[in-house]
Amino acid sequence: MKSDLDSPLAEQVKRALHLPLPRTLKRVEVLDYISEYKDEPMHNSSILELAKLDFNLLQRLHLKELKDLSRWWEDISREVGLTYSRDRIVECYLWSYMTYYEQEYTRARMIFSKIISLMAMTDDTYDVRATLMECKQLDEAIQRWEESAVSLLPEYLQKFYLKLISTFKEFEDELKPNEKYRVPYSTKAFQIFSSKHLQEAEWFHQNHKPRFNDHVEVSICSAAPCACVCLLVGMGDTATKEALEWALGCTDAVRACAVVTRFMNDLAAFKQGKNKYDVHTSVECYINEHGVASDVAFANIGSMMEDAWKTTNQARFERPEILPAIQRVANITISMMFWYDDHKDAFTYSNIIEGTIRRLFVNPIPF
Template identity: 30%
Template sequence: MQASVMTTLSLRPEGQCNGSFLLASSTSRRPCISWSRRQQRPTKLHRQQMQQRSVATVHHDNLEEVDDRLGKNPCNFHPSIWGDFFLHYYDAAAASSKQQTWMAERAEVKEDVAKILASSVAWDLDHRLQLIDALERLCLDHLFEDDINAALTQIRTSNVTDCYGYRVSPDVFVRFKDQEGSFLANNPVELLSLYNAAHLGTHGEIILDEAAIFTRTRLETILPSLEGSLAHEIKCALEIPLPRRVRIFESKYYVSRFENEITVHDSVLQLAKLNANITQLHHQQELEIVTSRWWRGLEIESKLPFARDRVVESYFWMLGVYFEPCHSRGRIILTMIIAIIGLLDDMFDSYGTMEECELLTNCIEKVCACLWDTKFGDGLPEGMKHALGKIFDSYETMDHELARDEKYRMPYLKNLTIDVIRGYNKEVKMCEEGYIPRTVNEHLQQRRILFDWVSSMPKIVEDLGIIVRLLDDLQSYEREQLTPHVASTIKSYMKEHSVSIQIARKKIEELKEDTWKDFNLEWLNPNNEVPRQLLERIFNLTRTMDFIYNQDDNFTNCQNLRDTIHLLFVEPFAISL
C-alpha cells in the first residue's frame, strides 16, 4: 500500500498545476518548507558479511563503545558521484533574476500555444492527436489540462474509437492483418506504433500478444540498418515500451528531436525550453533542501556503513512520480520516506545481528505506538540508536508540515514503518534459517500480508508490488547470491519446478509481463473506484521502477543514472535574456 501512503501524505499542492508557481525570493535561500535531510541508498549487503563483523568492543581508555562495523563498505558499492554538489549549486539570487524573466516570457508564449490548441479544432484528427502527444512528451500537458480534455472530448464524439487515453478494443488491430491472418505491418514506424500499443494489452487479447511477438522480432531485425531518431526510438522501446516510460526523464530529448525534425510549432518548442529551465531551477532548490544538513549529520555522526549519499538518486526517483511543480512538498516528503526505508533496509541487511534486528523491530513498534517517543532506544548499538533518532526526527518534521486537517495522514506512515521493519526482520530470520519459500506465490504472498493494516488494497497497488519485486529479483539475483541472502522469486521458482536458473529467469520475466496485463486492466478500467489522480501516480511509480531496474539495478549502480540526472538538473536550455 506504499503508493497510497505516498499519495495520502503528499497530495496537497502549494498552487495549481498550471505552472504558476514561484520560487523563493532572492532574500532567502530557503523556501517555506523547512526540512533539511540527506538520503541513504538502499543496498542489499549480505548476511555472511554481517555475521563476520564483531559486535561492539570496549575502548580501554575511556570505556566508550567502538563498533568495528561502522564506516565499512565491504561490497564496494559505488558511492554517489554527486556528493554535496547540489548543496551549493543553487543560487537563489541568480535564480530569481532568471526566473522572473523566464516566467514573463513563458506567460506570453503559453498564450500562443493555447491559441494553437484552440485552432486545432479545424485540423484533421491525426494532426490534433500529434499535437496533444507532443505536449505530453514535452511535459507541457499539465499547463493545458482543460484545453486537452476539451479536445479529447471532441475527438471521442467524432467516433475515433477512443484512440487517446482510453481503452481501445483489440479488434481495431485486425486491420494490421491480411486475409491469411499474417501481420501486414512492415514499415518501421508502423511496427513501432503497433509494438507500443501491444504493451497496453490485457489478458485474453490474443491479437496483441501476437503483435508484441511479431513486432519485437521485426524491430530487432531492422534496427541495425536504421539510424537517427527512429533508431533511437526503436532501441528505447525494445528496452522499455513507450507506455511504461517516464516522460520527465525523456522530455529534453524530445525538445531536441522535435526541433531537428521541424515537426512541432516553434511556440511549443519555445515554451518547452522556458518551462524546462524554470522547472529545473525549482528542482535545484528542492535538491538543496534534501541534500542539506540533516542527512549530512547522519552520515558524519553515526558513521554507519550504509551512510552513503543517495539523496539525488532518490529525488530523481520521486521526480518520476510527481514531476509537476505544484507537487514540491510531495517530492520532498517522498524523498525523505525513500531515504528512511533505505536506511532501515540497510540496518537490517548490512549492520544488525539477528538479535539486534529483533530489538530494533520491537523498539520501532513501541515508538510508533507512543507517538514517536524515542525513549525506547536503550539497548541498541549507538549507530542504530543515532540513526533511529534521526528517522523519528524527520517524521516529526513531516508532521509539523501538515495542516491540522491533514494530521490524520501520519498514522498511515507509522503503520507503513511497522510493516516495513516487520518484513525486513522476517527476511533476516528466513536468511538465518536458510529458508526458501516453496513456491513463487508463497514468496509474493509474504510481501502482501505485511500490509495487514490495509482493509482493501487496490488491485493496481498489488500489481505494482509484484512488478517491483520481480524487477528487483531479475536484476539483483546474481549479485545477491554471491553471499548468503534472503531467497528471491527466482530461487523459489527453481525449487518449486526443479529447473535451471535460465528457465527460472525466463518464467519470472513472463510472470512480470502477465502482471503488467493485470495492471493495464486496472489502469484502463473506466469504472475503477480508485481516483484517477492516484492511479496516475501509481502508474508513474511503476514506470519509474521499470526505468530504475532497466538492464541493471541502477539505484545501486548509481553511475548509470549520471547522464540523465545531469541533463535534468544541471544543463539548462540556452535562452537569450
C-alpha cells in the same frame, strides 16, 4: 523496418521497441523528444523554445530541492552515525521525482524523498549491519513507535531510531490541520516494512530458502507498499482517507507495483550474482522449487509481471474515485523499468545513470 525510417522517427521507434512508451519515464522521454523535435519537418520553433524554457525553469526548482535535501542528508548522517549506510540521497530524490515532477508537488517530493532515505537506512541496517537479535530489537522498537522504546536498542541504533521518530513528527508539523491524519498511515506502513525485513533477516540468518509463494508474499511488502502509502503524505487533495486506506491495503495497483518492483530487483540481482548479505531471490526460490533452468524462471516471472501491468491498467478504469493516487503508484511501477533496465541495478550502482541525472537536474537544455 527501422532502416527505412528517417530521423528522428527511427530513434523513437528504436526506443519504443526497447521499452513501450506507456512504461517509459516521461521526463527522460521529454528530454529525448525535445532534442529530436527540431528535426521534424513540420516543427514549430516557438513551441520548441517554450518547451525548453519550461523544462529549464522546472529544473532550477528541482536542483534547489536536491541541494536542500542534500544538506538535510548530511546533517542526519552526521547525527545518527550509521557509517555502513550508503549515500543514496540523489537516488532517493530521483525516485520521488519520478513519482511527481510537477511544480506544485515540492512538499510531497521532499517528504517522500526523506522517507525513502529512511527506508534505505533501515534496509541497510537489516541487511548489512545488525545481528538477528538486533534486527528483532529494532523491529520491536519500530512497532512500538515511541521514544521510550529506544532503551530496547543497541547504542549504535539509538540515535537513528530517535531521528526516525522525530522526522515523522516533523512531517506532521508540515501538514495542515486537516491533513495530519495522514502521518499515522505512513507510520503503519513503515511498521509493516520493518516486520517484513525482519522476516527476511530471519531467513538469511537461518540460511532458509523459502518456497516461491512464501518468498513473494513477504518480499513484495518489504518496500513498495510502504512507498505507495508514503508518497501520498505530502500531496494535496489527492491524498484522501480512501486513497490512503486503499494504498495501505496493498490491493490491485499497489500489489502490482510491489510485484514489478520485487521481480525487477530480483532478476537484476540474479544476473549480477549475490553478495554475502543477500537473501535468496525469488528467482532462486522458483528454480529450486520447480527444478527449472534460469531462462525458464525468467520467462515465467516475466509473465507474472505482465499480469501485474494488466492489473495496474485495470485499476485505472475500475477505481475512478482514486485515479490520481493510482496514477502516482503507477509512476513508481514505471520507474522500475528505468532503475532495472537490461537487468542492471541503477539504484545501487548509480554510475549507470549518472549521465541521465545530470541531464535532469544539472545541465539546462541549450537554446
